[in-house]
Amino acid sequence: MARVPGDLSTERYDQFALEEWVKRFWEDNDVYRKVKEKSSRSQRKMYFLDGPPYASAKSIHPGTAWNKVVKDVLLRYYRMSGFNVWDRPGYDTHGLPIEVKIEQKLGVKVKKEIQERIGIDRFIMECKRFVDENMEAMTRQFREIGVFMDWDNPYITYTDEYIESGWWLVKRAWERGLLYEGLRVLHWCPRCETTLADYEVSEYRELSDPSIYVKFPVKGREREYLLVWTTTPWTLPANAFVMAHPEMKYVRVRVGGDVLILAKARLEHVMREAGVTDYEVLEELEGRELEGLEYTHPLEDLVPAQRELSRFHRVVMAPEAVTPYEGTGLVHAAPGHGTVDAEVAEKLGAPLVSLVDDRGFMTEGAGKYRGMYFRREANEAIVRDLEERGAVFHKGVIVHRYPVCWRCKTPLLLRATRQWFIAVTKLKDELVREADKIEWRPGWAKERFMNMLRELRDWVISRQRFWGIPLPVWVCRSCGYKHVVGSVKELEEMGGRRPENLHRPWIDEVRLRCPKCGGVMERVPDVLDVWFDSGVAFYASLGYPMNRELWERLKPVDFIVEGHDQIRGWFFSLLRSGVIGFGEAPYRRVLVHGFMLDEQGREMHKSLGNYVEFEELISKVPRDVVRLWLLQNTVWEDLRFSWKGLDLMKRDFTVMWNVFAFASLYMSLDRFDPEETRLEDVREHMEVEDRWLLSRLQALVEGYRRAMEDLRPHEAARALRDFIVEDVSRWYVRLVRRRVWVEEDTPSKRAVYATLYTALKTWTLLAAPFIPFTAEYFWQKLFRKAEKEAPESVHLAEMPEPDEKWRDERLERDMEAVRSIVEAALAARQKAGLKLRRPVRKVILALRRSDYVEAAERLKDLIARAVNAKEVEVGGPELLGGALEYRVEPDYSALGPRYKRDLPVVLELLKERPGEIARAIVERGVYKTVYKGVEVELTRDDVRISMEPPEWLSVEEFEGGLVAVDKRIGREELLEGIAREVVRRVQAMRKEAGYHVEDYVVVWLRGDPEVEESVKAMIDYVAREVRAVEVRVGEEPPSDADVAREWEVDGEKLVIGLKRAEGPAFKR
């Protein structure tokens, strides 16, 4: 019993239904598990590490879908290529954004409420539940779009095992002497009561602040002042010194009875702002001359902290802090409240004094201002006091962009706080060396990464929050000894008990015994930065170090794939953790993908209202269409979302479906059994187009594999699309149509089937990673039906290898030439109004390129078929030379300037010998002669050449030369053409009557004598084409005909009637 492919043409194409069917098929047959099992039997490991998406919402961003789809296509490719693929997905679950969502839900306004009203335990459980719900929803969506990853077993950063793995790295850092505690000036949110990482400082508001010019009295000089400008009066109590630029010009200016010092570049502006017109420049001096100039702080006596700071009160050189574009060129430095200030202070040995507490209120050290909120009462009181003391030169208001907390919109402040650091700056050389070993796609990502490493700073790992990995540092209450715990086991060895959960607050209860003094140790309350979490994923997701075997076996990570925002994010944090923990880069290859932008090219964001919900997307566009659309985009470039683009992609799917439906229809009708008829069996019956398609197929396989190996999936996607749409549908199928329409079982037909079957099957395998649903459908409906041993799923099959014996590059090049020749011939036909249906006597190819001539000679028959000509004549330009009459018109703008007063001679020449000149230019590009003593050289640019082909020729020019169609239709062609017109109309009526492709009919036909004569002359042809058992020429259709219609052919009336009939086929 022959096994034959199923027939897709019997069903209506519905991509949505197809995908539902496949989804069910996968579920019912446990396909993912089987794929995984097969993969795990391989010895060649492929460790892929999923960058964990942040589980803070239920609906995934279309960009997140893109991210996973890119990963999926590579994973599927590697699995089909025989690798043992590690594909555990992950979720990033800790951190402030999630805490804030829970705060909102619980109505928390200030952090203290969490401890006092809600309880940390309940807060943590709420966070966990929130994350669990999000993860579930996200997983559903990833599965929905066909991502084959280990969804039953994701790594989750909040689990105890993961936390324990995280501790291990902190301990490593400590052991290597990299962990330290220190002060760092960071943005701080007084509502959330925590620091914000630099990247979190992303939102700004237009806020108004005081803009004051303050006079700092210069020591030892009567009524002489440094003029400083500030918009943050609350930082003045913490002033330590004043910064100036050594290379800027400064001036001493007399204003009233005072002398002020400020930058020359700012003088005019400041005076105008202060409304001072009467001033006198006393002296001009270089910034460096100010160095060391001492001053007195105007509020010194009110602020106790000044006692410690006053010894630094002088001008210091700090070009990085001074600009000529704002202020006075003298910058007040409060090292505890400014980033640059702190850096300069460090060099001077000045302390980072911060006078604001966690909640934004001035501290004890601020003396008089203690208890005042920084941007309100403190500002007002300080300005008032300065005014009373005559220390304000001018007071105004400024509206400027001021950073606010991206969660609660509270204005931020800069503040020195105690934090835990990892001294990665000490590892810089190692980091650079290791980064250099990584393979980057595209190459510029490496450059960007290296640039970033140059600006490396120590890593602040601590956060003063709750939902995170607890910092595993315990401090002895008695002796102050600090110890870092690297595991739960160590916790127990030091006298602690494993808490029910490693999060706060349970971990906070764990007390240890001090190894130094035997005293009680308590944990510092901080948690870790969330970048820490994902950064350790490369080993923590494998359970290292509790389970060492897995990491030892899989390391290093073979590839990772994320967006270009992660160059500074995850790619960096992974490398950092790898170097801290293991002294090497934890991953080998990186593929960077772009950003999903909206239709206008702006960032797509919920708050901008230009956001496309994943659910909406998937409900409107089939999954594979979305996937292929995402994947054809140059992977590292940004992608503009586009409904229209998706719609176009849908059209390609229709073409693809039609190709498969076409193939399956005839294969199943003719009971083609691919196991019985193999390619080798029909080799000698193949036509050039068969050999050509097979060669193209090898090229496809080769190019596809190269692209995939090199992490350029978009090139593979485009190649797949081009092959099926351009090569198979638009060319091959067109050429072989007539070969499959024949009734009998011919070897030629079988050659087509074997060729098409191989091409489509191979294509399906290659396409499987990209459009897993559709490929699976074809696999089940066509290939698995036809082949006994076919794997149960296309995703369990092997990637095809190119087979050189079917490669024929010359043929591919020939066909390339032939396609453009045919195109030109069709254009020539069209110009002459000769429908393709009507055969023509002759097509003449006058080709100027020898490779085209050779190609056309070799593929002459194919050209004849494609352009429907009885004869094709091939030759060089001379072939048409004699037949064409040229007209030549001068281009005065080109000739004029060149020949000037000789122009009339040239014009005369053109009139005299137009044909000769034109032919020379067309054929050789140039015409040279000496005419009446003038040396003339003419090219195409000098003249406009038009061709006057004779009446009976239609000529078309293309890059390869000229193609001419002989318009003279002989009796034979005329009859054949009319017969084909009749056939076409009968076909339309068959369709109208709803007949099946295989049904037979009786045809009645009555009309113009010439039409009737045509049909009679071509009776075998007509009958075969329309599957007639009988053709009654000259008879009106009977009243019981299934359909009857009147047509017009070449302006003459024609009546046709049809009635379904039993076979057999027409015999004369």
Add this chain to the structure above:
RNA sequence: GGGCCCGUAGCUCAGCCCGGUAGAGCGCCCGGCUGAUAACCGGGUGGUCGGGGGUUCAAAUCCCCCCGGGCCCA
């Protein structure tokens, strides 16, 4: 302010690494096909390759400067 990326037809984008006659799809106009058909095919239309300068016989492509957009920093 800095680093990197992008800027090509009305629209979406290939081509740029490795210089050699500007391409595709969509749109629009015209035509064809009708046994893959609520499809499909062909032709036409349309471009200062963001702008300027340089290297070169030759630049969309290599180099420099500028402009606009994106990402990441400051």
